[in-house]
Amino acid sequence: MSVTRRELFSRLRSGGLLDEAPLNGLALAARGHEEDSALSFWGQAGGRGRGAGAASQAAAPSIKLSSNENPMGPGRAVLNAITGRFGETMRYPFNVSPGDAQLIETIAAQHKAKPENVALGAGSQEILKVAVWGYTSPARHLVTATPTFENATGTARRMGHPVVEVKVDGQFRLDLEGMLANARGAGLIFVNNPNNPTATVHSGAAIRDFVERVRRISPDSVILIDEAYHEYVTDPAYETAIPIALNTPNVFVARTFSKAYGMAGMRIGYAIGMKDTVRPLARLALPFNISVLGTIAALTALNDPKHMAAERDRNTQARDFTQKALDALGCRSTVSHTNFLFTNVGRSAAAFRTACAAQGIQVGRDFPPFEGSHARISIGTMEEMQKAVAVFRDVLAPANVGGGERA
C-alpha cells in the first residue's frame, strides 16, 4: 500500500483500530433534540467553542447507529462530578483524590475482589491489546470467533501470531464446541459474551462448562471473556463470568465504561481475574492511562446503580421497538442482548448502509461472512429509532428488496 493511501486510510479510521466505519463530519453532528435538556450548564456550554458537539457545519443532522454507543451519554450525576474537578486537570491521576487507585479499589469491591485483581485500560481495547501482546506468540495461537469484535484478531495478525477463527453457529451464537476443539495449545481464547456484532449471548452454565473443559485439555491457555455489553443483557440465564475468573487460573473478564455507562469518549475499561493472570496485563498497559476526569466519571457512575438499571430499560424498550418494526418488514434479527441488532436485511450490508446514509441514518459496517445479508444497527434513543425505522421502512419496502439502489 502506498504511503498516501495508507495515510488516507488511517485518517479515515481516525488512526484507530476500531472496527467502525469511517466517521464523517455528520457523525457527531448536532443532536438538536437533546438541546432542550434540563442540563442548563451543558446547554449553555455547548453553544460556544469548538467542542465535539459543536460540529455545526454539518448540513443535516444525522443519526449515528454504527458504533454501539450509548446515545444518552454518561448522565447528569457524572457530568456534575466532572465539572467539579476541572481545577485538577494539571495533576497526574495518582495525585488526585479520589484517583485511579480509588477507582481500582471501587471496581474490586464491587466484585468482592482485591485491587490486585483489577487492571485498568484506556478502554477495554487496551486490555484486549495487551492480552494479545502478552499471551499469544508465534507458537501460541489466538482462538476467536467470526464474526466477533476483531480487535484481538487484528493485534495478533499484526504481530504475526497465528489466529484460528471459528464461525458462529446457526443461531449466530459463539460456537463454543468449535472453539474448544481449537483450544489445545492456544495462548489466548477470546470469548465475547454477548457477541459483537451478532448480539447473542451464552448462559452462565454454558460459559462455566466451556471454561472447565478448556482447563482440562489446555490448562495453560488464557481465556478472555469480553463482557462489554454485560449491562444490557436481559436473558435470565446469563451470568457474568467474573466469579469464575476470580477463582480460576488463566481466566479473566474484560469490562468497559464505553457502552451502557455512556463514556466511550472517556476511554475506560478494565480486566478482572486472579492476580497472576491480571498482573501482566497491568504491567503491559500504560501507567496512568485513565484521565483524572475519566476517573471521577467512572467512580460516580459506579455509585449510581439506579442510573444503570434505567439505562438498561431504556435500551430494551428502544431495541424491542426497532426489532418489532424490522420483523414487520420481514427482516429477522438475532436474539439481541446488547445495544444493537444484527438483522437480515435481505440485501448486502453495503447496499442497506448506503441507502440509509442517504437519509441521514448511519448503520454498521460489513461483518463477513454475513455482509451479503446482515446489517448491524446500534440502538439510539427511542426518538432516534422512530426516525430510523421510518427510513428502514422506506429502504426495506418490499419493492426495494434486492435492489439496493436508492429509490
Add this chain to the structure above:
Amino acid sequence: MVTRRDFVRTVGVGAAGALSTSWISARGREDSVWSLVEPGLQAQAPGPIIPLSSNENPMGPGQVVLDAITSAFGPAGATPGRYSSATNDLRDALAKSLGVTPANITFGCGSTQILRTSTHVFTARDKALVGTIPTYEECAGYADMLGHPVRAVSLDRNFRADLDRLLDASRGAGLVFYCNPNNPVATYVGARETKEFIARVHRVSPETTILVDEAYFEYVTHPDHQSMIPLAIEDPRIVVARTFSKAYGIAGLRLGYAVGHPDAIRKMNAWDNASGTSSLNVLALHAGIAAIGQGPAFVDAERARNAAARDFTIKWFADRGMRSTESHANFIFTNIGVPARQFRDGCAAKGVRVGRDFPPFEQAWCRISIGTMDEMKRAVAVFGEVLGKPGAIVAA
C-alpha cells in the same frame, strides 16, 4: 509457570516482580496502579498539601482550554458517550503550529505511550537502550520488561549528560534516550552540542535511533535553545517526544506526541498508536486543540512565571549553602545534605510533598517541583524547619 514463559517468548515480561536494574528499583512508582499492589509508596499528609513531586504546572491549563473541555461535552453533555473523531483535527492543528505535516506526528496517551512505543520499535534483545543515569525511567523500565538490554551512563560533574561517554555507549545500540532537559537533574544541553552529538552517533552507529524527549522544552531558559523537531522530520533516526502534561498543564488528561520522519512515525504506528477510538479521550483531544490555539504567548508567560519561582527557590537554598544544578525545567535538583527520604518524610508531615529517591544521588539530593510563587514561599518555610535552617537566616 508456563504463563510467565510465554511472556518471555513474546514480549518478554519474564522478570515480572523481579526487576533488577537500578533504574527500575529506583522507580518510586509514580505509578499508582502498582503502588496499590506494592503498597506504602505514597506518603499521606494531613490537610491541604503543596504537591511539589510530579513536575506539574501548578497553574493548570489556560481558560480557553477549560472552555474547550466544557464544550467538548456537547449541548446535552452526551458527547462523551461517543468515540471521538477529533484526532485528525488535533493532528492538523499541531502540524500547523509546528510547521510540519500530519504524517510527521503520532499521538500517545501521555508521552509515556510514545516512550514505550519507541522502546518497543527501536530496541531488541541485541539492540540496547542507552541513557543517562539518572533519567526518566519509562524507557528503561519498559526495555527491562521486554528483556532488552539497558546501558546506563553516568552524568558529568555538573549533572549534565556526558556526551562522550553516551556516544561510546551508543555504538550498536537500538535507541538512545536523550532527555533534554533531563528529569530528574534539570540540566540542559544546548542545541549546538546536541546536534553535534546526534551527528557523531550517526557516524559511529548509523542504525541507532535517538529519542529526544522534550517534555520540559517550554521551560528552558538557555541561550542556545532549539527544538530538534526540524532535524527529526528530515531524519528517520531521530524522534522527538513532547507532552501536554508539563507547561500546558493537562497532565491529568493524558496527551503526548512524537514528531519524526514519516518512516519513523509509520514504524511506530505499525506497532501501536493512539486516537479517539483507542487511548485518547475526547476531552484531551479538544483540550489539546485549544491549548495549541493559545499560541506562544501562553508558553512565554508560563516560562517566565516558572523561572521566577524557580530562581526564588534556588536562591533560598543557595543562601543556606545548598547547591542546585542549573535548572531549565519546572523542578530543581538540590543538594540538601541529608537523605532524600528523611527530607521527604519531614516535608510530607508538614504538608509539602517533594520528589522521591533518585539513585545514585538519594543520599544527599532531592528533586523539588516548582509550584506557584506563593506555594514556594510557604514551601521554603517548611524546608527551613525540616533542614534546621529557619527563615530567620535569610540574607536578602
